[in-house]
């Protein structure tokens with residue numbers, strides 16, 4: 001690979017990293033050690049953010065609310081950038097600057113600054129086109145006091161568009177918690193230097209509007225979580241045939257509807273061949289493309305050509321379901337375990353110890369996650385990424401923890417976080433479609449991390465393509481179109 005391609009790949013990877021407050025401090029220290037100073041970084045961050053605000057304002061007046069720390073310092077730089085570009089701008093200083101860099105940034109701002117406080121009555125507060133929130137960023141350590149919350153709320157209510165710089169004030173950067181009630185909703189949030197966990201975590205992420213990253217030259221930090229990337233998926237090789245493309249077995253259970261939904265998605269997720277494995281009659285409504293193999297599960301799996309197996313959707317939780325899960329675990333095949341099979345999964349089961357030695361993805365939603373944590377003796381403490389990592393480490397499998405903001409954790413502790421997905425995905429059967437898509441990608445790639453990441457992206461994109469109020473069947477059909485978008 002050429003140096004230029006290598007550099008571009010590295011830059012793209014760095015642009016996807018998600019840094020906690022501690023990691024961000026370490027990254028900033030790295031920049032200092034490399035000869036940058038806080039002032040220069042603040043100028044870079046402020047100008048980058050200022051350009052976004054200038055474009056959004058499109059000539060309308062801007063109010064910048066500045067706090068005491070370096071987030072406030074960014075605000076003065078933004079204000080000066082706007083003034084330099086003939087945008088009418090006014091600063092409201094909620095508190096005087098407390099850091100050297102913020103003081104210096106303020107001293108360089110030549111425009112109007114109104115000091116908040118008793119002297120600034122409601123009538124004196126600016127009203128305008130765009131509010132820029134530079135009250136607090138990653139240094140927020142406690143809820144906003146009543147006067148600051150009221151000031152923020154009043155300004156937000158009187159500006160048509162609202163931009164939060166780095167993070168909306170009142171948001172905990174590491175957990176996405178809202179430290180105050182009634183915080184404003186933002187049009188745009190500009191992450192400075194790197195994404196923070198809160199940009200991808202509930203409930204904060206839904207208050208942020210569109211989110212964009214302003215690059216200030218932060219280097220890659222080892223061990224950082226990553227934002228889910230748009231995948232690049234190769235078309236089948238010229239000499240591909242259905243088995244080489246990936247044969248997926250889907251274990252049929254007591255409730256055929258869920259199994260068939262998974263199969264509908266799997267048929268469109270790239271696998272060359274999808275078989276429904278059933279001990280009984282073929283359920284009604286089986287599409288022509290789905291091959292039904294009837295017989296005892298161990299006999300059916302004796303065919304050595306399976307690329308992956310999906311067990312869980314529609315499985316049921318009775319003895320017959322347990323027996324099927326046992327066979328799936330004993331098969332040693334790459335495995336996607338979903339729904340009922342997750343609830344039946346116990347560390348004591350034969351084959352569970354072997355999960356680490358094969359490609360395996362667990363796809364729990366919150367309720368199933370809690371059952372798994374209980375069964376695997378995990379505390380369930382911490383945020384969703386930490387909980388997903390704990391389960392991945394304990395089970396040896398990749399964990400795709402589903403929700404409005406889904407998380408993928410690998411047994412080595414690495415974390416990928418999905419962007420907020422369409423709320424229309426809150427429809428029955430949506431999880432079956434995801435499991436079928438993961439299984440399809442696993443049959444093709446035999447790589448649990450790649451399959452989980454590709455499928456999560458495809459599922460999210462399929463929801464966008466399906467629009468609103470779609471059925472899970474329509475979602476399954478949209479997987480094919482999403483796949484077509486990312487073919488290499």
Ligand SMILES: NC(=O)C1=CN([C@@H]2O[C@H](COP(=O)(O)OP(=O)(O)OC[C@H]3O[C@@H](n4cnc5c(N)ncnc54)[C@H](O)[C@@H]3O)[C@@H](O)[C@H]2O)[C@@H](O)CC1
Pocket residue numbers: 028038041042045046067068069070071072073074098099135136137138139140141142143144145165166167192193216
């Ligand atoms: N350090 C750097 O190299 C850079 C930092 N940048 C900016 O700096 C920000 C972080 O700066 P800071 O660490 O100064 O943090 P903040 O600007 O978020 O504010 C922290 C200050 O506010 C006080 N504080 C925290 N919560 C409070 C509350 N609820 N009520 C009243 N006071 C409160 C703290 O005691 C501290 O003095 C980032 O979010 C980003 O905007 C950018 O300028 C890029 C470069």
Ligand SMILES: [K+]
Pocket residue numbers: 071133134135136137164165166167168169
């Ligand atoms: K802010």
